[in-house]
Amino acid sequence: MKRKLKYTFRHTVKFLPFSLGFSTLLLLLYHIPFYKFVFNNIDYISFNGTAVIISLIVLMLLANFMAVSIILFILRAVGKYVLALLLIVNSIAIYFITTYSVIIDESMMGNVLNTDFEESGSFFSFKLVVYIVMLGILPGILIIRMDVQRISLKKFLLTCGVALLLIMCLVFANASNWLWIDKNSKTLGGLAMPWSYSVNTSLYYIHQSQKNKKEILLPDATIKDKKKSVMVLVIGESARSQNFSLYGYAKNTNPYLAATPNVFHFNATSCATYTTAGVKCILEHTSSDELYEILPNYLYRNKVEVIWRTTNWGEPPVHIKNYLKKADLMQYCSGQQCEYDEILLAGLKEQILASKKDKILVVLHTSTSHGPTYSKKYPSRYETFKPVCNSVELGNCSKEELVNAYDNTIVYTDYILYKVIENLRQLKEYDSAMIFVSDHGESLGEKNLYMHGMPMGIAPREQYEIPFVVWYSDNSRHLKANKTVSQNYVFHSVLKFLNIESPVYNEDMNIFKE
Template sequence: MLKNNLRLTHFVLLMSFLNFLFFHLPFYRYVFNNVDYKSFNGVVLIISLIILMLVLNAFVFYLFFSLSRNLGKFLLTIFFLINSVAVYFINTYSVIIDESMIGNILNTNFEESSSFFSIKLVLYIIFLGIIPAIFIIKAQIIKDSLRKFLTLSSLTLLFIAVLVFANASNWLWIDKNSKKLGGLAMPWSYSVNISLFYIHKYKKNEKEILLPKATIKDNQKSVVVLVIGESARRQNFSLYGYKKNTNPLLSAQKNLFHFDASSCATYTTAGVKCILEHTNSDDLYEILPNYLYRNNVEVIWRTTNWGEPPVHIKNYQNREYLMKDCKGEGCNYDEILLTGLKEQILESKKNKILIVLHTSTSHGPLYSKKYPPRFESFKPVCNSVELGKCSQQELMNAYDNTIVYTDYILSKIIDDLKELKEYKSTMIFVSDHGESLGEKNLYMHGVPLSIAPKEQYEIPFIVWVSDNSKQLKANETVSQNHVFHSVLNFLNIGSPVYNEELNIFK
């Protein structure tokens, strides 16, 4: 059959069946886990979804090939190749390919994406992507006549409509679970969500909304070091009661406070945006570093990460920039962010200074590569990108070591600030989001916030203040939006957008 010419109808049905067989086990696993498959309604829903998946995909493929044989082959080849990668990540990390996950993927750089490489991924691509793609390219397809195309298209649409209305009693369930179902349906999970991502991105970036003018109220020398953590979840910090001592240095610091906090999202771009904006909004408001820089505050941004909103300041310093003056083992890790930092503060000719350090310390999947060997306090550790292959203890140990390293970095910042006797200073550490480490068979982050487990949004919010500078309110719970207003308060900067209720300082 594969060597002979194939009629278009037979070919698209075969491709739809292979697409169903190769890439939809996670889709139907989710359906079986969330419906009563022993009830009549459940049986009808499952059978209907199987038929609908096969018929709809075949119909769309049929339309592509009817427009152009070359277009159909090109799109189907791309679909199978991308599907093979997508289903690998779904099976390995239990991700959902929704719009936010598309944002994660498109904002990932080579360093991060290369950390996911494994032999298993290569096998997925070869057997589920490349081999079917070769058959698609080589297939000899006989196109249907216009009359047959119109007849088949009409009958298919009628059949789909009847099937949809026959499931009217299940519409509520489908609507309730539409995000997960849509994020597991190949190739439409990424096809539709890539389009939505760029549509929404274009709307957001049409114009940055500038905030009203700010006023510096005094000349007292003040510095804020804002540390944006990456994938740091609250429950693994011993400051918050974790049984393993992951914060030996911070717990010994005086004037240190910590609050319970939740992130606005479970992925970096939205989490960092929320930390830097004055309000949680879908609009692109001017972010904190841009706002203060425009109003005559010294602003320094240092990063080993990515995914932040556009930063419009003079002193934007990435890993490559900092590497020139860095020496020692720490240059390969987030310690590079501290290179010459105290000296840069002292060199500033301005009295008000904001420093943002955007770290990547706890980003997976290779947690064991995110800290120097001397910080491997807990052993054995997971060294695989396929987190499900590691034991829970190995995975947790590797992750906990990143928290120990975070503890060291934050303590080093505090010690440096203590030496700046002329300055009133504070350090604020807040994570962009949390992290799943195998709980409910989920790994890393990116599950839509509405259905995300607490591990992905419960974050640490840690504050240190210098002697005789500021006292803190008796807050128990704060949000990422507290950062913007607390920084304005600490630097004594007046602004019409300032909200006292979102300020942590007295």
């Protein structure tokens, strides 16, 4: 009788060599951006610089060695699968770091954890699959196929104790370099695997739990007259002011607004470089880590008609009756434009006219300029500038292709704002106005950075210099001679235009004259 032979790769390894080998694997495969940053920001030729680099290498090895040892000892056989999962997550993280030059800090993890499926799907590419397979799945399979011998509790504690002692010695030996390390700690922490996403995910949830579970209510407001007034607040996505021809950009990206009377613009900056914080800042009366009652909730509670229409995400909790997402708006829309941000205008004029209230706030939360798929954010007839970048791997596109695709999103935004104004012009019974302000800006390859989300302390101006565009109807309020404003001006300016009196109103942060 023939005996069937079955070969399976199985290799038994000792506990400590496995932990050290795994930490070495982490260092070699996933820390090139980390050490590239260190080499670019320190005098590595000097003795002190060389000492810092060697110390960081040893420190990373020891820290990962301790973490791997703890996972294996506590979770036993399951620990291998946890480590394999870490490799897959590492591969995804390193893809985004190398492709988009992001820093995986707490705010970036907030973006990741709050994103929707449509937006996350736009990042899919063949290169991402290659990263996951080569740097995640294959080494993960190798790890799973190994049998790691157990060690005694005494040996485990002794090993971790020695590693911790060595870490402390390294820390104190680099006391003279603490200032440099502290200055660059966010970047270093955001590039270290797996600490960047694991620690910052924990910090994100800890800080979220510490925030107010319920927003802090503002003092009651009073509507001062019965004059019909409507304000449309358009919240832009990833729009940077330097690509608006209204702000002096050489390419004509604002043909409609430039030809529209009563259109004005202010220099403005965002409070943050990511959506959730930027939108929160637009809707609150002051910049704060607290969750104060936001503008739509405040006005709705005080008997103002509030309509929210969105193709985006990331706003604080909105407590109003008329909250409409893209799927809700499809019933009012037909045609190709329904796949884009024009859907926000479908039936809008009719919804305003149907209101029985004198004061109306409409919020349109757009998604037009969000990358990396800029060329898919507008209908083909708005592809004014060519050629365009069609890849999600922005570094593979030429500068011209990337900027052209982004500029076309601004051309489309210009058209949408023009259509908002045209709708408001037809409301003859109302004093009307529109404010367009972006949540943050966008990097388009400057300093080898793409998109947004850099910490404000090191973010380039492209990620926080934003457009703040205003239109008002004839015979309504005119504007002050402000040159520079912030996102918080929106709250107070809306109150002023609708003639709503509130104890939190700040005249210095209002753009409208008496």
